[in-house]
Amino acid sequence: MSTSRRAGREAGPPAARPVPAPPKPESGPITQAIPVVGPSGNRHEAGAGGGEGERSQPSRKRGRRRRRGNRLPDRAIVFVGPMAAGKTSLGKRVARELGIPFVDSDALFVQAHGPIVDFFAAHGEEEFRRIEAEVIAEELAKPGARIFALGGGAVLSERTRALLSEHPVVLLMTTQEAVLRTANISRRPLLRDDPEAWGRILAERKPLYEAVADVTYRTDRATKDQLAVRVTQWVRTQGRGAGSGTSGGRQGGGRSNRQGGARAGGARAGGARQGRTSTRKTKENPSE
Ligand SMILES: Nc1ncnc2c1ncn2[C@@H]1O[C@H](COP(=O)(O)OP(=O)(O)O)[C@@H](O)[C@H]1O
Ligand SMILES: O=C(O)C1=C[C@@H](OP(=O)(O)O)[C@@H](O)[C@H](O)C1
Ligand SMILES: [Mg+2]
Numbered sequence: 001m002s003t004s005r006r007a008g009r010e011a012g013p014p015a016a017r018p019v020p021a022p023p024k025p026e027s028g029p030i031t032q033a034i035p036v037v038g039p040s041g042n043r044h045e046a047g048a049g050g051g052e053g054e055r056s057q058p059s060r061k062r063g064r065r066r067r068r069g070n071r072l073p074d075r076a077i078v079f080v081g082p083m084a085a086g087k088t089s090l091g092k093r094v095a096r097e098l099g100i101p102f103v104d105s106d107a108l109f110v111q112a113h114g115p116i117v118d119f120f121a122a123h124g125e126e127e128f129r130r131i132e133a134e135v136i137a138e139e140l141a142k143p144g145a146r147i148f149a150l151g152g153g154a155v156l157s158e159r160t161r162a163l164l165s166e167h168p169v170v171l172l173m174t175t176q177e178a179v180l181r182t183a184n185i186s187r188r189p190l191l192r193d194d195p196e197a198w199g200r201i202l203a204e205r206k207p208l209y210e211a212v213a214d215v216t217y218r219t220d221r222a223t224k225d226q227l228a229v230r231v232t233q234w235v236r237t238q239g240r241g242a243g244s245g246t247s248g249g250r251q252g253g254g255r256s257n258r259q260g261g262a263r264a265g266g267a268r269a270g271g272a273r274q275g276r277t278s279t280r281k282t283k284e285n286p287s288e
Contacts, residue, residue: 085172105135
């Protein structure tokens, strides 16, 4: 296992990753209706449904299947990445697939403080970052499997990066071209007046994303449906055999990661889990 290279490479069979906490009971599927906070701040049901025209409750059959299939950690699985990479939209889908809640840090912020664009205008970015880091720390402290999508700049906080060393972290990466094609720029204060700032901001933050990530998926090279399947599969490996060496092996086939031209970068954390305050994860980077 490489100990120095970072995320952003092809996902393949990840290596086992030691988990520091004592083995926790694996969380089973959550089959009851689950409150979800979307980016708009609205609560809706996610366990199934997620607000995109699907059922509000998983069927009993699906629930049984999930109970057998899920091996989820008893903690938040965190999505990071640049603005408009798809953290919110893909995070919702993955949560729905897994039958677990979805939480979005921007939505938590909006619930308490109103629209981010307005907050930036009134109080500035620094104050936004301060509150964002608090909101994230509070959420990460809660137990229970769920997908937690962070705002793109959340990794700027050292405190947040340190906390992420205790969580499975998925990095979603894309390109400026794809973002300018699909994203709603007007809701993102840092892009509103200068959409091309996206690339400059990414250049500054890329090392931070890579330092916290366990696996990377490119969202500009696959459909949301394809990615939802792939990321869901990866998440399912994260609760297995803490320290048993089986945690990543099942993904191994990496089959889905290499299909359809959608490249999932892969890396696995190892070292970071040995130290609670480490902000850097040790990864294996299978070749591309
Ligand atoms: N393969 C994909 N995965 C995720 N999002 C995608 C994909 N293709 C296009 N999109 C679009 O990109 C945008 C990403 O927005 P969002 O999920 O809010 O990103 P983020 O939360 O990372 O800022 C959405 O409009 C989404 O529909
Ligand atoms: O990258 C950033 O600095 C930001 C990203 C946004 O979230 P998304 O990444 O979900 O767009 C939101 O937190 C805010 O506009 C600032
Ligand atoms: Mg988002």
